[in-house]
Amino acid sequence: MKSAKDEIFEILKKLTYDVGISGYEDNIRGMVIDELENYADSLEVDSLGNVIAVKKGSKSSKKLMIAAHMDEIGLMISYIDERGFLKFAPVGGITERTLLGQKVKIITKDNKIIKGVIGLKPPHIMKPEEAKQVPDFSDLYIDIGFFSKDEVLKNGIDIGSIVSFDRELERIGNGDIVTGKSLDDRAGLAAMIQAFKNIDNNEVNIYAVATVQEEVGLKGAKVSAFRVEPDIAIALDVTIASDVPSIPEGSWVCKLNQGPAIKLIDGQKGTGLIANKKLVDFVTNVANKYNVPYQLEVLTGGTTDASAMNLNKEGVPSIAISIPARYIHSPVEVVSLNDLENTSILATKVAKEMNEKTILNLINQKIK
Structure with a gap:
């Protein structure tokens, strides 16, 4: 029981x-x-x-x-560039520092899930002052592994598509503590x-x-x-x-x-x-x-x-x-x-x- x-x-x-x-x-x-x-x-x-x-x-x-x-809280797609990268706006109280390198789920027009990651310029090519700063939303983007705007649109993602973090609930510690x-x-x-x-x-x-x-x-x-x-x-x-x-x-x-x-x-x-x-x-x-x-x-x-x-x-x-x-x-x-x-x-x-x-x-x- x-x-x-x-x-x-x-x-x-x-x-x-x-x-x-x-x-x-x-x-x-x-x-x-x-x-x-x-x-x-x-x-x-x-x-x-x-x-x-x-x-x-x-x-x-x-x-x-x-x-x-x-x-x-979550994100909403605000722009799709010609190479297939997605820009986004926050929905609710999200700070940029929590987003770096996160996996995300994007909901398509027919309610399917397409997965992606939030990307940022690598530290190796940042200017010293950039490396010390928390990036702005305008610096971040979602990479879903497509290579053109047409490919993104054909897969049901458009301006206004909603985005959530890709995390499952897991027990940690003694099993009474959970994270997700x-x-x-x-x-x-x-x-x-x-x-x-x-x-x-x-x-x-x-x-x-x-x-x-x-x-x-x-x-x-x-x-x-x-x-x-x-x-x-x-x-x-x-x-x-x-x-x-x-x-x-x-x-x-x-x-x-x-x-x-x-x-x-x-x-x-x-x-x-x-x-x-x-x-x-x-x-x-x-x-x-x-x-x-x-x-x-x-x-x-x-x-x-x-x-x-x-x-x-x-x-x-x-x-x-x-x-x-x-x-x-x-x-x-x-x-x-x-x-x-x-x-x-x-x-x-x-x-x-x-x-x-x-x-x-x-x-x-x-x-x-």
């Missing part, structure tokens, strides 16, 4: 293998539907492409929305899927929402929250595991393999999410009750879908539960299956403990 950790690994491996950059999440969306439809009382896809699965509450019409985004592409946020997505499957006897309505286009402005969360109108919202995402040699210990955000991170604040000077204090207390109390290890997170940059859900209509008490990840927004992200499993457990227990009285306590501020 498979362990819960092995089940999560299998879901994660499937989700990370395929390509789903922002705005092109179709293949991932199909996988999410396949995973959730037998566990949902209702399931729909909205006009932007978000998947919304519902488990009806047994005692209350109040709504808890648990969101995780489907999209990954798009763990931001397929790790959170896998945790949400597993949690939704395990939620039962829920008193309030549970909305599991797989969102689109988080990496380019939290777009899916904005429209899906407007549609769902949640009373409480939780985002499951990754955060920075900065426990690595190049970062002083006092500057660490979170550590790998020490449990999910309960976010207190993010964005520049709190411009992202300032988590609802009573909701933070509720989630930490649930974690303590069920002996789920956790960390508290203060992040000075970046944000999650929780920021968008937090500002829906008249405001929604919101929080992010994050899976610590090393090297995020790179082809070699690293997460712990233990953290992922505990994130799923915590989300399940929070949904189980949520009731109408709790929600009313979180949202009502009547003075007289």
Whole structure:
């Protein structure tokens, strides 16, 4: 019999293998539907492409929305030269230093995959000042082994073709640590899927929402929250595991393999999410009750879908539960299956403990 950790690994491996950059999440969306439809009382896809699965509450019409985004950072072909080399533009927060020498997958018009590598002028013929600099996107190109623009076009690649890193999920270390592409946020997505499957006897309505286009402005969360109108919202995402040699210990955000991170604040000077204090207390109390290890997170940059859900209509008490990840927004992200499993457990227990009285306590501020 498979362990819960092995089940999560299998879901994660499937989700990370395929390509789903922002705005092109179709293949991932199909996988999410396949995973959730037998566990949902209702399931729909909205006009932007978000998947919304519902488990009806047994005692209350109040709504808890648990969101995780489907999209990954990637590239888009912007120019094809006469020799068959491809220029590209970033989709989402990619830095040039993570791209050098990477293998990539390009999706053709008929949804086939053509593989290539990201190239750069060799160091032997660089000027000394060039060798010291991080190359610009304009210096990089993709080599797919063709020798003319016509050959590229005949094989289904054109301006606007999407590109993802060519990486498979692999276990490293003791087997509980995994590395691969798009763990931001397929790790959170896998945790949400597993949690939704395990939620039962829920008193309030549970909305599991797989969102689109988080990496380019939290777009899916904005429209899906407007549609769902949640009373409480939780985002499951990754955060920075900065426990690595190049970062002083006092500057660490979170550590790998020490449990999910309960976010207190993010964005520049709190411009992202300032988590609802009573909701933070509720989630930490649930974690303590069920002996789920956790960390508290203060992040000075970046944000999650929780920021968008937090500002829906008249405001929604919101929080992010994050899976610590090393090297995020790179082809070699690293997460712990233990953290992922505990994130799923915590989300399940929070949904189980949520009731109408709790929600009313979180949202009502009547003075007289």
